Amino acid sequence: MSKASQSELTIGRLAEAAGVNVESIRYYQRIGLIEEPVKPQQGFRKYPVRAVEHIKFIKRAQQLGFSLHEIAELLELGEGHCRDVRKRAEKKRDKIEGQIRDLQALHDTLSQLIGACRAGKNAHQCPIVEALLKQDTPANAC
């Protein structure tokens, strides 16, 4: 029985727990996004359980459109003084606001178009097409 079984993981178990594959973890280590535990002279590296959350955070952030570089920045917010941390967080927040606005606009446009398409307002050209390309495309149907 290993006395550390619930507080330490091998890379394989970590990968499984975090839902990524081993190679990705090794890649994150290579680029300095996560820390590589020292290798014991005997046996394999051991990862703390919280590394699971750490990696999940990376994946979540990535799905939100952050690059690994940006994620590294987010993580580095941890070093340095609170004021700096806050400044950078605010900047990030502004950027996110912009993204939300853009997506919202696209969403609204799509909704409007879907409505027009459903109503069949325009017999000779599909309103979606029309709007997407502003008089471009071969155009048929609708």
Next chain:
Amino acid sequence: MSKASQSELTIGRLAEAAGVNVESIRYYQRIGLIEEPVKPQQGFRKYPVRAVEHIKFIKRAQQLGFSLHEIAELLELGEGHCRDVRKRAEKKRDKIEGQIRDLQALHDTLSQLIGACRAGKNAHQCPIVEALLKQDTPANAC
């Protein structure tokens, strides 16, 4: 004087007008994202002015996190019957809704953390760091 000067562009002018570089346009053509005008037996290819909007649309969509492949799909909505177009547009809209929700959640989290950091609620660790990593990181400051 060229009689078509305001309705046709060379690739260079198109690139300039759309704010991308020539190579990108050629790349988009290669992958079939935009159509390459036929080459006249004499002279250079001519692009219609609306190609500018077309490319700008691509860049806007890209900034919203669409891959070129997805953008191609959006553009292809133009082919096919209105019902199909609408179906795909609705799917896309749902996806965008999800993205907005995620970004909004991140935004709220960041806002909350920025507030906590500003209030200096937690003397021994920066709340942003704490929340980002859930008890990870070297941690100082704040």
Next chain:
DNA sequence: GTAAACTCCGTACTCGCCTACGGAGTCAAG
């Protein structure tokens, strides 16, 4: 104590999205 499963490490490969290069041909201004 041996076999299967896993880790380690380096290197190489892939895929998406460009960017650069080079030797043509073409155009437009002087």
Next chain:
DNA sequence: CTTGACTCCGTAGGCGAGTACGGAGTTTAC
């Protein structure tokens, strides 16, 4: 009619984010 800027076309290189591989060493289960 020449010169400089631009186009054309193919091919190569680059960066981000992995993925694959292969020959070690190590651990674990039987």
